[in-house]
Amino acid sequence: xxxxxxxxxxxxEVLVASHEQLIRWERxxxxxxxxxxxxxxxxxGEAWQRQRQMLQPAFAPRRVExxxxxxxxxxxxxxxRWQGQPNFELDFDFESAMTQVxxxxxxxxxxSRGDEQQGRAMAAAVHDLGIEAMQEFYWPVSAPLxxxxxxxxxxxxxxxxxxxxxxxxxxxxxxxxxxxxGADTGTDLLGLMLAAQDAQGQGFDAHALRDECMTTFxxxxxxxxxxxxxxxxxMASHPEEQRRVADELxxxxxxxxxxxxxxxxxxxxxxxxxxxxxxxPPAAAxxxxxxxxxxxxxxxxxxxxxxxxxxPALTHRDPRWFLEPEAFRPDRxxxxxxxxxxxRGAWLPFGAGPRxxxxxxxxxxxxxxxxxxxxxxxxxxxxPGRRAPQPRLDITLRPDVPLHLALKRR
Numbered sequence: 001x002x003x004x005x006x007x008x009x010x011x012x013e014v015l016v017a018s019h020e021q022l023i024r025w026e027r028x029x030x031x032x033x034x035x036x037x038x039x040x041x042x043x044x045g046e047a048w049q050r051q052r053q054m055l056q057p058a059f060a061p062r063r064v065e066x067x068x069x070x071x072x073x074x075x076x077x078x079x080x081r082w083q084g085q086p087n088f089e090l091d092f093d094f095e096s097a098m099t100q101v102x103x104x105x106x107x108x109x110x111x112s113r114g115d116e117q118q119g120r121a122m123a124a125a126v127h128d129l130g131i132e133a134m135q136e137f138y139w140p141v142s143a144p145l146x147x148x149x150x151x152x153x154x155x156x157x158x159x160x161x162x163x164x165x166x167x168x169x170x171x172x173x174x175x176x177x178x179x180x181x182g183a184d185t186g187t188d189l190l191g192l193m194l195a196a197q198d199a200q201g202q203g204f205d206a207h208a209l210r211d212e213c214m215t216t217f218x219x220x221x222x223x224x225x226x227x228x229x230x231x232x233x234x235m236a237s238h239p240e241e242q243r244r245v246a247d248e249l250x251x252x253x254x255x256x257x258x259x260x261x262x263x264x265x266x267x268x269x270x271x272x273x274x275x276x277x278x279x280x281p282p283a284a285a286x287x288x289x290x291x292x293x294x295x296x297x298x299x300x301x302x303x304x305x306x307x308x309x310x311x312p313a314l315t316h317r318d319p320r321w322f323l324e325p326e327a328f329r330p331d332r333x334x335x336x337x338x339x340x341x342x343x344r345g346a347w348l349p350f351g352a353g354p355r356x357x358x359x360x361x362x363x364x365x366x367x368x369x370x371x372x373x374x375x376x377x378x379x380x381x382x383x384p385g386r387r388a389p390q391p392r393l394d395i396t397l398r399p400d401v402p403l404h405l406a407l408k409r410r
Contacts, residue, residue: 001302001303001305001306001307002306002307002308002309003297003300003302003306003307003308003309004308004309004310004311005297005298005308005309005310006311006314006315006318007298007315007345008315008321008343008344008345008346009298009343009345010297010298010345011310011315011345011348011352012344012345012352012353013296013297013298014289014295014297014308014310015310015345015348015351015352015353015355016352016353016354018291018295018296018297019353019354019355021291021292021293021294021295022289022290022291022292022295022308023044023289023290023292024042024044024287024288024289024290025287025288025289025290025307026290027137027140028137028287028288029042029044029287030142031133031136031137031142032133034142034145034153034157035129035133035157035160035214035218036211036214036215036218037207037210037211037214038208038211039051039208039211039212039214039215040052040055040212040215040358041215041219048355050198050199051208051212052354052358053198053199054193054196054197054198054203054204055193055196055212055358056358057192057196058189058192058193058196059358059359059361059362061361063192064260064361064362064365065260065365066187067109067362067365068258068259068260068365068369070105070108070109071105071108071109071365071366071369071370072257072258072369072373073108074101074104074105074108074114075101075105075369075370075373075374076257076373077104077114078097078100078101078104079373079374079377081116082097082407089406089407089408089409090383090406091383091404091406092404092405092406092407093402093403093404094229094232094380094403094404094405094407095225095229095398095399095402095403095404096402098225098228098229098232098370099123099127099221099225099229100116100119100120100123101228101370102220102221102224102225102228102366102370103119103120103122103123103221103225104116104119105221105224105366105370106216106217106220106221107119107122108188109188109189109220109362110167110188110189110190110213110216110217110220111167111188111190112188112190112191118163121159122159122160122163122217122221123221123225124156125155125156125157125159125160126156126160126218126221126222127394128152128153128155128156129153129156129157129160129218130222130394130395130396131152131394132150132152132153132156133153133395134393134394134395145157160214160217160218161210161214164210164213164214164217165210167190167213168190168206168209168210168213169206171190171191171194172194172206172209189213189216190209190213193209193212193213194209216359219357219359220359220362220363222282222395222396223282223283223363223396224282224363224366224367226280226282226396226397226398227273227276227277227280227282227349227363227367228367228370228371229398229399229403230276230277230279230280230397230399231272231273231276231367231371232380232403232405233276233388233389233399233403233405234272234275234276234279234280234328235272235375235380236380236381236382236405236406237328237382237388238328239379239381241272241328241330242375242379242380244268245268245269245272245375246375246376246379246410248266248267248268248269249266249269249372249375249376250376252265252266253372253376255376257372257373258368258369258372258373260365262372263365263368263369266368266372267334268330269368269371269372270333270364270368271330271331271333271334272330272371273364273367273368273371274330274333274347275328275329275330275332275333276328277347277349278316278317278322278347278349279316279317279326279328280391280397281312281313281316281348281349281397282349282396282397283312283349283350283351283357283396283397284311284312284313284391284393284396284397285309285310285311285312285313285393288307288308288309288310289307289308289309289310290305290306290307290308291303291304291305291306291308292304295308310348312348312349313391313397315345315346315348316346316347316348316349318346321340321342321343321346322342322346323339323340350363376410377409377410378407378408378409378410379407379408379409379410380405380406380407381405381406381407381408382405382406383404383405383406386404387401389401389403
C-alpha cells in the first residue's frame with residue numbers, strides 16, 4: 001500500500017514520531033549509493049546514528065560561522081569575474097553563476113582551496129548526475145555502468161570520484177597544511193571529518209571519508225545553487241520586495257562585507273529566503289519511506305511494508321496554512337505582519353525530524369552572504385522577452401530552462 005501525507009501534523013507523525021519504524025525507499029537509496037557510497041545520506045539504523053553524531057560538530061552554528069570569510073572571498077571573486085562577461089547587465093546567465101559560486105564555496109569549505117576551471121567541470125558533472133539519477137528512479141533495477149547508454153553517468157561519476165579521492169588521499173598522506181594556499185586545512189570540513197570520533201574513540205576510515213566528502217560536496221553545492229537561483233528569480237520579479245531587502249542591507253552593512261554577527265540583523269533578507277524556499281524547495285519531494293513495523297498516522301495503522309510519501313512542494317502551497325499560497329509574500333514569516341501562524345511541519349525545505357538536513361545552517365548562511373554581496377552591488381531584473389521559468393525536478397528543483405537575469409549596477 002502507498003500513502004501520501006500533506007497535513008503538517010501527519011508529516012510530523014511520519015518524520016518525527018515514527019522515525020524509528022521507517023527506512024528510506026530502497027530504490028532511492030540504491031540510486032544514490034552509486035555516487036554517495038554508504039555516507040550519512042544513505043545509511044540506516046545504528047550506522048546512520050554513528051555517522052550523524054560524528055559529523056554534527058562540523059556543521060554546528062559556531063563552526064559554520066568560521067566559514068563566513070571563505071564564503072565572502074568566494075563570492076567577491078565571482079562578482080569580479082562576472083563583470084568581465086559580455087552583456088553582463090542585459091542578459092546574464094544567473095543560474096550558471098549561482099552554480100559556480102556555490103561550487104567555489106564548497107570547495108573552499110571542504111578542501112581549503114578553489115579552482116574556477118575545475119569547479120566548472122565538477123558542476124557540470126553534478127548536473128549530469130542529477131538528471132541520470134532522476135531517470136533511474138523509475139527503473140526497477142540499475143543497469144551496469146559499462147552499458148553504452150550509461151556513458152553520461154559513467155563520465156560524471158569518474159570525474160567526481162577521482163577528484164574527491166585525490167583530495168582525501170593527499171590529505172591522509174601528509175600531516176602539514178598545504179603550503180601553496182596558506183590555509184589552515186585542519187579547520188576545513190575535511191579536517192574536521194578527519195578529527196571526528198565516535199563514542200568508542202574511532203574515526204572515519206579512508207573509504208568512509210571519501211563517501212562523506214562526496215555527500216558533503218554534492219549536497220552542499222547543488223541544493224544551495226538551486227535555492228539561490230529561485231531566490232534570484234523571486235527578487236527580480238518582485239522589485240519592491242527586492243528594494244526593501246537592499247535598503248535593509250544598506251542600513252546594516254553599508255558598503256562592507258557581511259560577517260557572521262551581521263546575519264541575525266537581516267530579518268527581511270532571511271524572510272525572502274524562507275518564502276522562496278517555500279515556493280521552490282530544492283528538495284521538492286522528500287525520499288519516500290517504507291514501514292518496518294506497523295505505524296499509526298492520521299488515525300490509520302499503516303502495515304509493515306507500506307510506502308509513505310511526503311511532498312514539501314504540495315504542503316508549501318496549501319491554502320490552509322498559507323494565505324495566497326501562489327504569491328511571493330515574505331512577510332508571512334513576520335509574526336507582526338498579521339499572517340496566521342504557520343504550523344510546524346507546514347514549511348520543511350530541509351526536512352524534519354532526526355534526519356533533517358545536516359547542512360541547513362551552512363546553506364542558509366552561505367545564501368545570506370552571497371545574496372548580501374550581490375544586492376549591495378546590483379539590482380536584479382527580469383530580461384524582456386524571456387518567459388517565466390517553470391519548475392523541473394531533477395533530484396533538485398531547477399528552472400526548466402537556464403535562468404537569465406539582467407544585473408543593473410546600483
